[in-house]
Amino acid sequence: xxxxxxxxxxxxxxxxxxxxxxxxxxxxxxxxxxxxxxxxxxxxxxxxxxxxxxxxxxxxxxxxxxxxxxxxxxxxxxxxxxxxxxxxxxxxxxxxxxxxxxxxxxxxxxxxxxxxxxxxxxxxxxxxxxxxxxxxxxxxxxxxxxxxxxxxxxxxxxxxxxxxxxxxxxxxxxxxxxxxxxxxxxxxxxxxxxxxxxxxxxxxxxxxxxxxxxxxxxxxxxxxxxxxxxxxxxxxxxxxxxxxxxxxxxxxxxxxxxxxxxxxxxxxxxxxxxxxxxxxxxxxxxxxxxxxxxxxxxxxxxxxxxxxxxxxxxxxxxxxxxxxxxxxxxxxxxxxxxxxxxxxxxxxxxxxxxxxxxxxxxxxxxxxxxxxxxxxxxxxxxxxxxxxxxxxxxxxxxxxxxxxxxxxxxxxxxxxxxxxxxxxxxxxxxxxxxxxxxxxxxxxxxxxxxxxxxxxxxxxxxxxxxxxxxxxxxxxxxxxxxxxxxxxxxxxxxxxxxxxxxxxxxxxxxxxxxxxxxxxxxxxx
Numbered sequence: 001x002x003x004x005x006x007x008x009x010x011x012x013x014x015x016x017x018x019x020x021x022x023x024x025x026x027x028x029x030x031x032x033x034x035x036x037x038x039x040x041x042x043x044x045x046x047x048x049x050x051x052x053x054x055x056x057x058x059x060x061x062x063x064x065x066x067x068x069x070x071x072x073x074x075x076x077x078x079x080x081x082x083x084x085x086x087x088x089x090x091x092x093x094x095x096x097x098x099x100x101x102x103x104x105x106x107x108x109x110x111x112x113x114x115x116x117x118x119x120x121x122x123x124x125x126x127x128x129x130x131x132x133x134x135x136x137x138x139x140x141x142x143x144x145x146x147x148x149x150x151x152x153x154x155x156x157x158x159x160x161x162x163x164x165x166x167x168x169x170x171x172x173x174x175x176x177x178x179x180x181x182x183x184x185x186x187x188x189x190x191x192x193x194x195x196x197x198x199x200x201x202x203x204x205x206x207x208x209x210x211x212x213x214x215x216x217x218x219x220x221x222x223x224x225x226x227x228x229x230x231x232x233x234x235x236x237x238x239x240x241x242x243x244x245x246x247x248x249x250x251x252x253x254x255x256x257x258x259x260x261x262x263x264x265x266x267x268x269x270x271x272x273x274x275x276x277x278x279x280x281x282x283x284x285x286x287x288x289x290x291x292x293x294x295x296x297x298x299x300x301x302x303x304x305x306x307x308x309x310x311x312x313x314x315x316x317x318x319x320x321x322x323x324x325x326x327x328x329x330x331x332x333x334x335x336x337x338x339x340x341x342x343x344x345x346x347x348x349x350x351x352x353x354x355x356x357x358x359x360x361x362x363x364x365x366x367x368x369x370x371x372x373x374x375x376x377x378x379x380x381x382x383x384x385x386x387x388x389x390x391x392x393x394x395x396x397x398x399x400x401x402x403x404x405x406x407x408x409x410x411x412x413x414x415x416x417x418x419x420x421x422x423x424x425x426x427x428x429x430x431x432x433x434x435x436x437x438x439x440x441x442x443x444x445x446x447x448x449x450x451x452x453x454x455x456x457x458x459x460x461x462x463x464x465x466x467x468x469x470x471x472x473x474x475x476x477x478x479x480x481x482x483x484x485x486x487x488x489x490x491x492x493x494x495x496x497x498x499x500x501x502x503x504x505x506x507x508x509x510x511x512x513x514x515x516x517x518x519x520x521x522x523x524x525x
Contacts, residue, residue: 002084003037004203005285007210007217008232008250008268010041011197012084014217016048022092024080025050030066032057062169063150068162075159081152081170087206088194089215090151095188099153102128104186106158106178109151111194122146124187133176146187149194158183200300200318207266207283211246222248229261232269241273250286259290274309274461281315289375291327292459299331306375308345309459324376342376363487364467364480370456373408373463379415382465386419386451388486389467391493392479393425393448398504400450400468402430402438408463409453416451416465417503424495427503433510439472440513441506 002012012029019027027050031038035056045052055070067081078099080092090109099107108130110122121134123146148171161177162168178185193215195206209215222230228245231237235249240257243249247261250269255261258275265279268286273279276293284290285302291309298315301307306324313319313331320338325331326345336352343349344362363369369385371377393399399420403409410432417427428445430438435452442450450468457464467475467483475483486492495501 001197003041004085004197005268006087006197006206007248007266008221008286009217011087012038012042013048014087015082015084016042016045016050016052017217018089019080019082019092020048020050022096024092027051028053028055028070029084030055030057030070032060032066060167061165062167062173064162064170064174065166065168068159068164068168071159075156077156079154079156079159081150081154083150083196086150086194086196087209087215087217088149088151088192089217090149090190090192090194092151095151095190096153098128098188099186102186103184104153105155105183106175107153107186107188108175109149109153110146110187110189111149111192112145112189113147114145122148122187124189128186128188130175130179130185130187133171133179146189149190150196153188200316204281204283204298204300208264208281211248211264211266213246221251225249228263256292268303272461285321289372289461291372291461298333302339304375306372308372308376309462324371326371363484364477368464368466368474370462370464373455373461374411377412377463377465379412382412382415382453383419383422384490384492385465385483385487386416387423387492388419388483389449389451390420390423390425391486391491392482393423395424396426396499397448398426398428398445400428400430400438400441400445400447402433402441402450402452404434404454405432406455409455412453412463412465416453420451421501421503422495423493424499424501426501429503429505430509431505435466437510437513439468440516441509442468442470442472444509444512444516445506 003010006014027045029038029052031054039054042052057066057069061069095107095109108122122130123132124130152170161174168174175185195202197203197206210217222232225231226243229243229247231249232251234251235253237255238257241255242260244262246263247265249261249267252270253267254272256273256275259273260278261267262280264281266283268284270287271284272289274290274292277290279296282296282299287304288301290307291311293309294307294311296313299313299317301319303321305319305321308325308327310328311325314333316334317331318336319325320341322339323337323341325343328346329343330348332350335349338354341353401413401417403413417429420427428447430441438450438452448470452466452468454464456462469475
């Protein structure tokens with residue numbers, strides 16, 4: 001969760017900048033789940049102007065146990081504890097000054113909330129000394145609206161109360177023990193913004209709060225574009241696009257003509273929004289693509305998702321990273337699509353997609369396999385699907401591969417060739433030619449199959465893979481199903497090193513095609 005983006009930066013970035021702003025320059029992050037993601041991003045902290053170290057837990061030790069594990073017995077200075085997955089602009093320097101002025105052993109930073117049921121309640125006397133705790137009460141137990149923010153200031157001797165190597169929690173174990181011992185335990189009621197981002201509703205609300213100006217976050221790296229709209233460096237906004245603030249668009253984005261980005265939308269870096277698409281109250285993470293004519297309302301689309309043309313997704317829907325939603329699909333409110341899923345074109349998704357690979361195991365459409373170029377139809381996909389087709393061909397046979405003249409098609413052609421070669425299938429490389437010439441070449445060269453790559457005739461950012469049989473015709477539905485089964489089962493043949501296929505470049509093929517065409521159409525005078 002610390003790496004989830006808030007205003008296009010990992011949540012933990014805002015905490016790192018906050019502690020630096022208030023004079024804390026020696027920071028240790030306690031990590032357990034996917035620690036390398038955090039270490040690789042933040043490094044040693046020098047880019048943020050502080051020293052950043054890491055303490056890795058082999059097993060979870062609880063909130064207090066993890067801090068004891070990180071600090072050890074050598075701590076001599078006052079310690080600030082703050083969660084990396086909250087959003088706040090609380091003045092930490094004021095909290096530290098309060099702590100020292102009271103001679104406190106441990107100070108809890110408190111805030112007031114409208115609904116305290118999900119938080120630990122704290123009651124203090126007029127001097128701020130804590131008199132009582134209650135963890136996550138029912139309404140009948142609510143005696144205060146002051147809640148524990150999870151931000152603590154501790155003196156070194158407090159850590160001696162935490163047992164080594166055991167699960168131990170601040171709220172459940174340490175603070176009640178200190179209270180029982182009548183240790184000087186204080187609560188500092190802070191001003192400012194604080195949100196414990198524990199669920200998707202709170203996540204979306206935090207983004208909206210930033211856009212409303214309820215909290216100031218540093219370093220969003222975006223400049224005012226028009227009233228209420230901020231745009232990052234290198235983004236291209238069509239003069240015919242419509243933007244309505246408050247909204248934030250990251251760096252390197254493309255917003256095409258006729259696209260609409262509406263209020264309370266947060267768009268990450270390197271996002272492409274195609275013509276006629278409409279986005280409102282949504283959070284789009286970096287590297288995603290929104291297809292032409294799609295409508296997103298209150299949606300979270302995570303990193304590198306591809307939303308096909310004319311997709312509709314509604315309030316509370318979440319689309320996991322690297323997932324692909326086919327054209328004209330409908331994602332109902334509250335549906336969660338987990339990472340790496342494929343949603344078929346035209347599908348209506350009423351329930352969350354968690355365990356399955358997607359909504360079905362159909363790759364082929366009317367003409368072959370189509371999808372967003374370099375996203376759904378990536379080089380990795382091209383190599384795998386070619387290997388799947390190769391599994392149906394006779395060993396050491398040959399396949400014809402060609403593409404139109406576009407760069408993306410030529411790139412995918414090389415990936416497709418690699419898939420065939422890896423299965424021991426020889427490849428006739430026709431270069432950049434049209435589909436009719438590829439059909440002719442299969443028969444002329446006595447090849448077992450062919451694969452033609454070209455841009456879709458319907459959408460400029462879609463690419464089409466046409467699978468051809470030994471007669472140069474599009475493969476039938478039975479063969480399509482066999483390719484799909486091999487692809488989804490990953491039943492790919494792998495040739496031995498000495499049996500890897502060979503590439504043969506075929507020159508002057510167009511002349512042979514034209515000669516044959518002229519002969520077949522010759523008319524006696």
